[in-house]
Amino acid sequence: MKFRDGMWLTATDKRVEYAEDVYGITPHEDRALKLLCPTRKVFSRGDTLNLGTLSVELEAQFDGVISIEVTHFSGARRRGPDFELYPEGRPEVSPSISKSQDGTTLSSGSLSATVGPDQHAFSIRFHATDNSKELTALLNRSVGLAYSPPTTSPKQVEDMRNFEHYIFTQHELGVGESIHGLGERFGGFNKIGQSIKLWNEDGGTSSDQAYKNIPFYLSSRGYGVFIDTPDRVSLEIGSERCSRLQKSVEGQRLKWYIIYGPSGPKEVLTKYAILTGRAGKLPAWSFGLWLTTSFTTDYDEATVTHFLEGMKARQAPVEVFHFDCFWMRAFHWCDFVFSSEHFPDPKGQIARIKESGLAKKVCVWINPYLGQASPVFQEAVEKGYLVKRLNGDVWQWDLWQTGMGLVDITNPAARDWYADCLRKLFDIGVDSLKTDFGERIPSTDVRWWDDSVDPSRMHNYYAFWYNKLVYEVLQERHGEDQAVLFARAATAGTQRFPLCWGGDCESTPAAMGESIRGGLSIGLSGFTFWSCDIGGFEGNPPPWIYKRWVAFGLLCSHSRLHGSNSYRVPWLIDEADDSETTADPKQSCTAVLSKFVRLKRRLMPYLMAQAEKSRRMGWPLSLRATALEFPDDPTAWFLDRQFFVGDSLLVAPVFTESGDVEFYLPPGQWLNWWTRKATAGPKWVKEKHDFTTLPLYVRGGTILPLGKEDAEGDSFEYDWTDMPEVWMFKLQLDSQAELVDEKGATVGHWRRDEWVPSSGRKNDA
Template sequence: MRFRDGMWLMAADKRIDYAEDIYSITDLPDGKGLELLCPVKKIRDRGDTLNCPTLTVKLEAAFDGVISFEVTHWAGAVKRGPNFDLYPDGRPESSASISRKDTGTTLSSGSLSATVTSEPQTFDIKFHSSDGSKELTSLLNRSVGMAYSPVTGNMKVVEDMRTFKHYIFTQSELGVGEGIYGLGERFGAFNKVGQRIQLLNEDGGTSSDQAYKNISFWLSSNGYGVFIDQPELVDLEIGSERCCRLQTSLEGQRLKWYVIYGPTPKEVLTRYSILTGKPSMVPAWSFGLWLSTSFTTNYDEATVTHFLEEMKSRAIPVEVFHYDCFWLRAFHWCDFVFSSSHFPDPKAQISRLKSGKLLNKVCVWINPYLGQASPVFDMAAEKGYLLKRKNGDVWQWDLWQAGMGIIDFTNPEASDWYLGCLSELFEIGVDCIKTDFGERIPTGDVQWFDKSVDPAKMRNYYAFIYNKLVYEAMEKRFGENQAVLFGRSACAGVQRFPLCWGGDCESTAAALAESVRGGLSIGLSSFAFWSCDIGGFEGRPNPWIYKRWVAFGLFCSHSRLHGSGSYRVPWLIDDDVKGEQSATAVLKTFVRLKRKLMPYLYAQAVESVEKGWPMSLRAMCLEFPDDPTSWFLDRQFMVGDSLLVAPVFTEGGEVEFYLPEGRWTNWWNDEVVEGPRWRKEKHGFGTLPIYVREGTVLVLGKEEGADGEGFGYDWFQQGGEVRLYHTKPGDSAALRDFEGKDCGIMKVGHDGEIEGHPIPALKGNWVLKILPD
């Protein structure tokens, strides 16, 4: 939202009032905050206080390192929900203090402080570290304000606000060279400076400025982050209207956000996850290969069985088989009824597939809509389970499904009915759910069952309600840390209900790069787990694209073969004609490699959940924040804290990537490369750049196992390998078994080997390898 025409003029269709003065500063009653009365003109005498709007600013200490900022114009505006579910695991104690000097009043919340100027007729609020070592950002002259559209001739005309829109905005300073990252799953430029971003969930694919997952949190390269505590549409001008400022605006009377200090980006994410919730853990089996029927392909019970038998014959274990949309009857989506002409006895089929060890788990696709052709529609409409228009009609349109309605999860009875449908799927043998859609929720001419709900806030927040309902149903059925969903829409807090995937991408190298950027960005919003459609969703992937995507996709936390109008089984990609370079061979290579890495991956996953960090597609800046180059890297990533991976985007295998400072060991040949440096390599389809960080104690499991043995295999009982990469005494690795249980710490001793040789508390045939040889 632009309020000005360049630096000097206001936009022709808007009237703007800025907070020009801090007239008074008052301590909040609990002693943990300040309230500022800010007139929109400079107050020089008592007469200036008349006919003068004011903005009220509240600064409050949330907890150590976090301070909230809230600006309000008219405090009488109704505070309608829904609101973000903050502090789901409890709120930490805050140790606030207020001090006053001639230069200003300072509110401190542990390591973070905000100082309000005492200079008269001036607006100046600075956020900085409490020890004074670091300035973070500021709100300076004409940086907090409100606006009317259209332009108001005088204040009397706002007696009737029905023909006016009222906006409120802030403009925080951007430092020289400061980068802004995150804001959910965004597929454009990694650094958001220079962009206008609207936080509004849309089904826009991966090649547009729209996003399925709009997360109102951004991370700065200057050692802090900002969480915007507003579920509705928030409009951001990130160095795009004023090049030196990040503007946050919305339609309404209040705007609230939190400044979160690190100083490291990892610490920022951990504090952010305390506010909005930490990710839940997922079971070990979910890290295995997921195979889908694809979307509009023609499939039935025989097709599913054939695919799984062929995968087994090629020694490629399928952990999860996913039934996409057409397990349901056409035009009936989503009434939870299997198409009897395609799947006459789904329960029996699923049982046969599992007992035959063709798969481990089963997933089905659902959405929160209901097509008019379904016999269930009339019942749902009559009982009030569907969102309504203000005149009482069911809200419907023909986009996606003819005459579809939207499940109104603010109605407890509708939620109970939906839970009953899910329970029936679990009885059939379904183990996990793909929660598709949940974007494009209407905000105009609608009335929710819960009349206290603001429709504008439901556009994004619906994703939270939808995913929470399904996740908790699975958790209740299968147990804590055993629930897995595959969601597409999200807002702040949905990281608590793993996992999500990147939505509809094309089958091109550009789309592969888009997916990498999307995964990096969502990871900087505390989403620990993320996936994408391997090979691309739209179109039929060229064999080389499919194979390059396989190599990347098996290094995502979760890995799924899925497409739209064509199958993604490897033998249909290039007919298995190229030996070790065939799609089948490449898929087998990387499935086995991921299996071998599972002891490391699972331990990293547990730490990521505990800290609120991304497990895979971890942006380089999280591990190397002091290396300026790391903030520009959007074509490579870390898997956990020790493995660097660089996807290949060319058919010929040429790839360029960056190694930060330190010694890095090539996974494939043990070559040691000193960083920092850029490096060029060329790779066949069976490899891609993988480098191990110095100081790594890498615990590896078995590469292959007995038929039907999945990614939940007990690696500590079956043996494996421990590799030490340029370690020193004290370097260590956490040990977690396949159920996530803490098995202690493996530490390097003074003799250069593992303390308690060979491997404490581990059984089986284990090998110790010290690198370099």
């Protein structure tokens, strides 16, 4: 939202008042500073009358983190819901307040905020406590309030019902600074120049809307900002004033945290994870290949069995099979009952799938809506489990499902009822759940069971409660470290309930690029695990797109074949029937899929160790932006067509049928996975790849544990600790790596040439 018309004029539909003065500074317990900021400069007692003031409170949160809260009318109710901050406890802090000729300084470990000494020149600088680095600042006319439509007299706000009231702040952007994150965004990787609204929408991957709006961004200058509200946030990122980043909310308060990481952006993400939470541990089986029925395809038990048998026979075994929406009857979503016409014996079928080894686990699709054709709709209405309109009617519409209602997740009884529905699925053998939708949450003409919540704040926050409920029920049944969901909607904190995928994309190279940008952005927003629809969701991918996407998708943290109205089993992509093959069988969709499934399976010792490290630290496993590994390389902050898997593997997907690809190798030594040829960076590299390879490089200094190429069995949950293969490339004094087992428990670690087993376990590797 823009409040000005260029530099000189105010927008015609707004009245804007700025914090012009710092009239008073009140310290509180060496932990906080409260600034009283009139909206005009005060030179005499008469200047204190008939004007608004803004309260600006700076508080030391923990080392390297300071919060900033701006308030106009402090008597406004503080309605929920609020983010669950510090889920594992708040760290201790030893703050200090000092005064000097430079002003009044609040320090919180490595980060300080200094309020300028001139009362009439509003200024708050954020900098390293040792003054080694300037991060950003709130300067002249950077904090303010606005009315729309514009008021001409303070008396008009006697009745606020016809006015919108906003709070905004604008912090400085440095020359060359770039901004990243803000959730799973599919547009430009660098957000400078963009206007962004943090409001969950089902808009696909080819729009400026996002399923996962996360109020956190990361700056190339070494700091991050977390905006502490699930409400709609409007950002102008160098797009209203080119030198400033503006965030605004409708209401009387705006609170955000500035997070400093002296060692780099990884430290910023770790501190953000302390604030909002880190991902749960995922089991090894979840890293294997997921295959779905696709969305609107016509399938039954025979179809499912045929596909699973075909995948196994073609050496592309499925770890998880997913039943998408039509496992239930049409118009009955979501009543949790298998269609008897298509699946007469679901419990028996699931048991047969597992006993035959065709898939290790089974997942089914759910959403938080109830179509009125389903018997459970009437039950939910009678018990008061659905969201209502202001007049007492059940809130319904015909978008997606006919007459659908929404489960009122603020009602404890409704949550318990929904959990019981899920438990019945577990009773028949379901292991995992795809928590689809959760973005289309009403924010007007709606009344929640808990009337203390603000409907606008509930819009984004619903995704958190929805996924938390499902995740905790999965943990209850299957074990704390065996819970896996596949979520589409998210907000801050939802990273605690892994995992998520990128939503509906087309079957084009442009859509693959969109998906990669989305994965990079969500990774810089605190999410460790991420997936996408291999081959694209909408449309029918041509064979070359399918194969290029397979190579990319099997190097994401999680890998799923999923489509809309067409199947994604490989032989249906480039073969007319099971007996016809492509001109070169080694380049067929089947062969390419089989090769990359086996590659990922071989990488499991590395992936599991990196997954545990990444989730503990709040880092993305894959897709990890190059800038996280090379923050001092300016080029790294603009790379949106390549990524890291963990610390040590660089991947550059191929977007052309011909196989031509250009990518960047950062400083250091790099080993080509396929040719074993070493090369030195920094430099741009051009290569040409057939469908069985893509640029995959091992970083110098790496100790890379691998599973055996000829390991028996198909499962990703195998014992790779018995004499694993270990690659060591250009080792350095600090080179080290952990070895974990298939349960994620540490077995031991390497330090350069030394193997150190964990206590109580022997290993001769």
